Amino acid sequence: MTAIAVTDSSEPGLLTRAHWAVTDTLTITRRNLLVWLRVPAYIMFTVIQPVMFVLLFRYVFGGAIRVPDKGGYVNFLMPGIIAQTAAFATFGTAIALAQELQKGVIDRLRSMPMARSAVLAGRLVADTGRMLITTLIVIGVGYAVGFRFENGIVAAVAMVVLATVFGLAVCCISAYTGLAIGDEESVQAFGMVWLFPITFLSSAFVPIQSMPGWLQAFARNQPVTYVIDAMRALAGGGPVWPSLWKSIVWLAGILIVFAPLAVRAYKRAS
Amino acid sequence: MAHSQSGGPAILVEGLVKSFGEVRALRGIDLSVPRGTVLGVLGPNGAGKTTAVRILTTLLRPDGGRALVEGRDVVREAAAVRRSIGLAGQSAAIQLELTGRENLEIIGRLYHLSWPRARSRAIELLRQFELTDAADRAAKNFSGGMQRRLDLAASLVGQPKVLFLDEPTTGLDPRSRLAMWDTIRSLVAGGTTLLLTTQYMDEADELADQIVVIDHGEVIAAGTAEELKGRVGGDIVEFTVPDRARVGDAVAAIATIGEGEPHADAETGVVSVGVGGQGSDALIEVVRGLDKADVQTHGLTLRRPSLDDVFLALTGHAAEEEEADQPAGRRGRRKAKSKAADKETARTAS
Numbered sequence A: 001m002t003a004i005a006v007t008d009s010s011e012p013g014l015l016t017r018a019h020w021a022v023t024d025t026l027t028i029t030r031r032n033l034l035v036w037l038r039v040p041a042y043i044m045f046t047v048i049q050p051v052m053f054v055l056l057f058r059y060v061f062g063g064a065i066r067v068p069d070k071g072g073y074v075n076f077l078m079p080g081i082i083a084q085t086a087a088f089a090t091f092g093t094a095i096a097l098a099q100e101l102q103k104g105v106i107d108r109l110r111s112m113p114m115a116r117s118a119v120l121a122g123r124l125v126a127d128t129g130r131m132l133i134t135t136l137i138v139i140g141v142g143y144a145v146g147f148r149f150e151n152g153i154v155a156a157v158a159m160v161v162l163a164t165v166f167g168l169a170v171c172c173i174s175a176y177t178g179l180a181i182g183d184e185e186s187v188q189a190f191g192m193v194w195l196f197p198i199t200f201l202s203s204a205f206v207p208i209q210s211m212p213g214w215l216q217a218f219a220r221n222q223p224v225t226y227v228i229d230a231m232r233a234l235a236g237g238g239p240v241w242p243s244l245w246k247s248i249v250w251l252a253g254i255l256i257v258f259a260p261l262a263v264r265a266y267k268r269a270s
Numbered sequence B: 001m002a003h004s005q006s007g008g009p010a011i012l013v014e015g016l017v018k019s020f021g022e023v024r025a026l027r028g029i030d031l032s033v034p035r036g037t038v039l040g041v042l043g044p045n046g047a048g049k050t051t052a053v054r055i056l057t058t059l060l061r062p063d064g065g066r067a068l069v070e071g072r073d074v075v076r077e078a079a080a081v082r083r084s085i086g087l088a089g090q091s092a093a094i095q096l097e098l099t100g101r102e103n104l105e106i107i108g109r110l111y112h113l114s115w116p117r118a119r120s121r122a123i124e125l126l127r128q129f130e131l132t133d134a135a136d137r138a139a140k141n142f143s144g145g146m147q148r149r150l151d152l153a154a155s156l157v158g159q160p161k162v163l164f165l166d167e168p169t170t171g172l173d174p175r176s177r178l179a180m181w182d183t184i185r186s187l188v189a190g191g192t193t194l195l196l197t198t199q200y201m202d203e204a205d206e207l208a209d210q211i212v213v214i215d216h217g218e219v220i221a222a223g224t225a226e227e228l229k230g231r232v233g234g235d236i237v238e239f240t241v242p243d244r245a246r247v248g249d250a251v252a253a254i255a256t257i258g259e260g261e262p263h264a265d266a267e268t269g270v271v272s273v274g275v276g277g278q279g280s281d282a283l284i285e286v287v288r289g290l291d292k293a294d295v296q297t298h299g300l301t302l303r304r305p306s307l308d309d310v311f312l313a314l315t316g317h318a319a320e321e322e323e324a325d326q327p328a329g330r331r332g333r334r335k336a337k338s339k340a341a342d343k344e345t346a347r348t349a350s
């Protein structure tokens, strides 16, 4: 063993610290993606499950659900599936953080001279990246079963970007719940309680007009619906702006509220 | 502020106080650990050991008092403290899906070592902890002892001057426990300052230069292992009286033997007495006394003092007694653990 200590008691400069914030985030991102690749169940949840959803909704429910959209149900369905997949992927965010908290991994990292922001930032980068991969796979499968972008390449890319930002926002909420609740099973149960209603009580899978009146009031005015409607307009044509600006306001609001909350929960984690 | 970086103790704690709502986890703890020495913090479940470690490793803010590590304040100079410490917490904080090597390389990168340096440091540590053969297996396939060793290796990646180990052998089988003791001893031989918490008297005895006993967030005794055991009265003769009605007779029969008053638990029928260095002579006297009084007993043993005995001597109650407010699960775990420790004592004594 070498006798030279790697630790140094002098305070590193601002530039060094900024550099470390980036490299530490990348190290944590890399670690999280490695873990993800090693667990077959995670691949199952993030790739196979959404593909199954596309096929099931397309062929089982698709015949029964009437939609006004050009291109029929599959074009209506795809933006909904993508948003739902992105939202559900954040189950993994919350659970992983709760596990790390319980196992003492976060304690170890917080006792090290690494960048304080890196654990959360690395988690968000890895999970958002994972989400993007899933989205692209789902779009590929969608294409195989009849889905088409009808509005040009720029709008198509914009739809993917919107889906990703939406996923990031939900990821922040999940990261906060994971760190604040801290117990794996409770986190999972709590995830069910808000993620299921917020995605299914939206325009994701069926036209809102087909819901009972009291549900319509909720479904019509909640952010997941705005995001999905904007994605639908970007993918299939039609007026984009009315739903897009509401989406942007909501997503910005969620990020402004929940990103600091998650950071605070991380700093306080015990 | 006098930061005597070179001269002062590695760890200095003064009047440390921490509460969690109603629970007063630490009620004013003082500690001083000279450089290159080992402090054993001994205490039962809920004593406040982990709380103290978490404050010293900058994870938790104290409500009052102050703590310096290598002359740096753990609250105001937390970043500097983090550069000089290593922590292995109460559970193995390793990524089970990753290999031993990957775990250590990632920690190395987070200590801002270059890739080649992180790699070679991982190899060094794997060798030092005898994990080379398992280096490329996922940590989830490691035995409990191997996971603990990997966790300890991870705490050393940054070559800390001060190392904190929170119950490093809890949950290990006796053999892995002895191996872990060897590992810790060789670390300390390298000059690292170590603060170690434990629930086992024999562990503190084996590894620590100085021991502090804490209970309910307070230091109730401090000294070397020998000094503490001196207060218990050396070895202990213990037996069980199956007929609870005769516990009193048993105590009377042996009252003149040994150094202190015999302790009797009316509920379990367990009677114990400190016999100093008289050992087997005292054992024979106890047998004679009980025989004369015609008291039936079983499980008569002569053993070295355990944490429970130290507690009994220091506080007049067993370590687990006052924990009636704790959930049953925790008390159960504590009992199971101290039994394992006794067995171990018997083993090493023979």
Ligand SMILES: Nc1ncnc2c1ncn2[C@@H]1O[C@H](COP(=O)(O)OP(=O)(O)OP(=O)(O)O)[C@@H](O)[C@H]1O
Residues within 6 Å of the ligand: A270, B020, B023, B024, B025, B043, B044, B045, B046, B047, B048, B049, B050, B051, B052, B090, B199
């Ligand atoms: N985060 C927390 N929130 C609330 N109470 C806590 C918290 N951490 C510790 N406590 C309480 O503080 C007291 C001291 O706990 P601590 O974990 O320091 O004990 P310990 O000596 O490490 O015990 P063990 O041997 O079980 O690890 C206990 O009563 C515990 O329940």
Ligand SMILES: [Mg+2]
Residues within 6 Å of the ligand: B049, B050, B051, B090, B166
């Ligand atoms: Mg503890």
